[in-house]
Amino acid sequence: MSMFSRGLGLLLLCSLISAPALSRDLDQDEALELARTGQIQPLDALLQQALGVYPGATLLEAELELEHGRYCYEVELLTATGSVRELELDAQSGQLLKDEEDN
Amino acid sequence: MGSIQRRIGLALLISLLLAGGLLAQGSLWLFDRGLRNYLQSDLRDEAESLLRAIVRKQSGVQLEAQTVDPSFHRPYSGRYFLIDIDGQLWRSRSLWDHELGMPSSSGLQEQLQGGPQGQHLLVYCAPFKRQGLPVRICVAQDYNPVLQAFTRMQQFALGFGAGLLLLLLLAQRWAVRSALRPLEQVRQQLQQLEQGRRSALELVTVSELQPLVEQINQLLRHTESTLQRSRHALGNLGHALKTPLAVLFTLLQRDEFRAHEALRQSLHEQLLQVRKRLERELGRARLAGEVLPGAHFNCAEEVPALLDTLRMIHSRGLQLEWQGETGLRLPVDREDTLELLGNLLDNACKWAAARVQLTIQAQQQAYVLQVEDDGPGIEASEREQVLQRGSRLDEEVAGHGLGLAIVRDIVDSWGARLTLTQSPLGGLCVRIELPRKAA
Numbered sequence: 314m315s316m317f318s319r320g321l322g323l324l325l326l327c328s329l330i331s332a333p334a335l336s337r338d339l340d341q342d343e344a345l346e347l348a349r350t351g352q353i354q355p356l357d358a359l360l361q362q363a364l365g366v367y368p369g370a371t372l373l374e375a376e377l378e379l380e381h382g383r384y385c386y387e388v389e390l391l392t393a394t395g396s397v398r399e400l401e402l403d404a405q406s407g408q409l410l411k412d413e414e415d416n
Numbered sequence: 417m418g419s420i421q422r423r424i425g426l427a428l429l430i431s432l433l434l435a436g437g438l439l440a441q442g443s444l445w446l447f448d449r450g451l452r453n454y455l456q457s458d459l460r461d462e463a464e465s466l467l468r469a470i471v472r473k474q475s476g477v478q479l480e481a482q483t484v485d486p487s488f489h490r491p492y493s494g495r496y497f498l499i500d501i502d503g504q505l506w507r508s509r510s511l512w513d514h515e516l517g518m519p520s521s522s523g524l525q526e527q528l529q530g531g532p533q534g535q536h537l538l539v540y541c542a543p544f545k546r547q548g549l550p551v552r553i554c555v556a557q558d559y560n561p562v563l564q565a566f567t568r569m570q571q572f573a574l575g576f577g578a579g580l581l582l583l584l585l586l587a588q589r590w591a592v593r594s595a596l597r598p599l600e601q602v603r604q605q606l607q608q609l610e611q612g613r614r615s616a617l618e619l620v621t622v623s624e625l626q627p628l629v630e631q632i633n634q635l636l637r638h639t640e641s642t643l644q645r646s647r648h649a650l651g652n653l654g655h656a657l658k659t660p661l662a663v664l665f666t667l668l669q670r671d672e673f674r675a676h677e678a679l680r681q682s683l684h685e686q687l688l689q690v691r692k693r694l695e696r697e698l699g700r701a702r703l704a705g706e707v708l709p710g711a712h713f714n715c716a717e718e719v720p721a722l723l724d725t726l727r728m729i730h731s732r733g734l735q736l737e738w739q740g741e742t743g744l745r746l747p748v749d750r751e752d753t754l755e756l757l758g759n760l761l762d763n764a765c766k767w768a769a770a771r772v773q774l775t776i777q778a779q780q781q782a783y784v785l786q787v788e789d790d791g792p793g794i795e796a797s798e799r800e801q802v803l804q805r806g807s808r809l810d811e812e813v814a815g816h817g818l819g820l821a822i823v824r825d826i827v828d829s830w831g832a833r834l835t836l837t838q839s840p841l842g843g844l845c846v847r848i849e850l851p852r853k854a855a
Binding site: 345372 | 490491492507508509511512513514515532
């Protein structure tokens with residue numbers, strides 16, 4: 314998949330046609346649009362929550378996925394102790410769905 | 417009361433704070449400028465690399481993922497770009513859902529832009545042309561680490577500056593103290609001068625105080641010579657008048673005056689008044705010596721000679737003794753003291769049967785001078801009368817009563833106390849208490 318989408322509509326259409334039931338990664342432009350329209354919370358706000366649990370942690374990677382009609386963030390955090398944690402957050406409610414060491 | 421110490425300290429504090437603050441803030445500002453200029457060339461390199469990554473494929477113009485730095489891919493990494501290609505906006509994945517406004521001006525942006533996670537972004541923009549299309553590329557970098565470093569530097573400079581300031585103030589305090597120490601020396605010397613233990617100020621080691629010390633010494637010399645001169649003038653006047661007075665007294669004994677007894681009596685009285693007044697003034701002139709520097713009376717040096725003189729005058733085998741601590745010095749004028757003791761001892765010698773004793777003591781509060789004899793003494797009822805100004809108990813003996821008057825003048829000028837009591841020797845005891853402070 315191309316890193317930089319040129320057309321939001323085209324990609325949305327493609328994903329809907331090819332695999333409506335499967336999870337799909339969203340790109341930064343979609344994330345911006347969803348955050349702007351209030352369908353998901355901004356990543357910054359969600360991270361504030363997660364950093365409350367792991368103070369001093371830095372963001373390694375964040376992916377926004379649409380799973381069964383629900384927007385989820387898969388976040389990798391590098392904690393202050395040097396371990397990497399994989400978190401899954403509900404992008405809308407901010408609810409922590411998963412928190413485990415990566416493997 | 418103002419303090420030199422405080423004034424210098426305040427001036428130093430203000431100037432150091434001002435200079436230090438300006439220097440620290442100024443150098444920080446210059447450093448910030450320099451760093452931004454340096455980062456600008458980095459950001460320009462980034463923008464050019466991004467321009468190179470724009471390629472035309474079959475699907476159209478797109479960014480080649482392999483040539484783009486991975487940090488542009490990681491969300492909120494601190495490195496971002498915006499590419500406006502022919503009206504289409506490409507955002508770096510690292511920006512994620514953060515909205516960065518595309519600045520309208522080119523070059524390094526003066527203002528830092530807000531970024532995600534509280535970042536402050538240094539933004540560089542440049543217009544290009546690629547594949548026949550107008551391209552505008554903005555590259556941003558998180559400037560927070562630099563700002564944090566600046567804050568740390570400021571804190572360090574503040575602590576360091578405060579420590580340095582404290583050290584400098586302490587050093588300044590010490591310097592002022594040591595610089596003012598010679599002044600304290602001069603003060604002590606002036607005190608010694610007042611106590612008569614010194615006749616001039618020593619030259620101090622500090623050149624700034626030298627003129628002051630010399631001026632004081634000159635003033636002392638001047639005062640002394642003026643006093644000496646006026647004393648001499650009064651002495652000369654007294655001496656010059658003494659002979660005519662004596663002649664006048666002799667003339668009064670002439671037979672011509674017998675016919676005018678009342679006139680003679682009146683003239684005699686007036687002449688006595690003149691003489692009395694004259695001698696008193698001469699005594700006062702000596703008293704003026706009190707303000708003379710170096711005024712002190714060294715008992716061990718002066719008293720034996722005085723007793724010798726009295727023994728010569730009263731050559732009837734009197735026993736003259738004196739007691740006093742060795743090295744005792746009275747903080748009063750030498751001539752006044754000689755006059756006082758001379759008068760008292762002379763009186764005592766006149767009345768004593770065989771013994772006259774002088775005692776000089778230094779007590780806690782006062783110096784005590786006692787002159788005793790074994791003569792007839794004075795009745796307690798008459799003692800008060802003797803102390804009356806100008807009264808004479810022995811009006812027949814010329815000069816005796818005047819002696820006591822002079823004694824009282826001197827005692828008054830010292831602020832001392834004169835008492836008459838009965839001596840254990842049998843006769844009169846004249847006691848003078850000279851308070852230490854008044855001296």
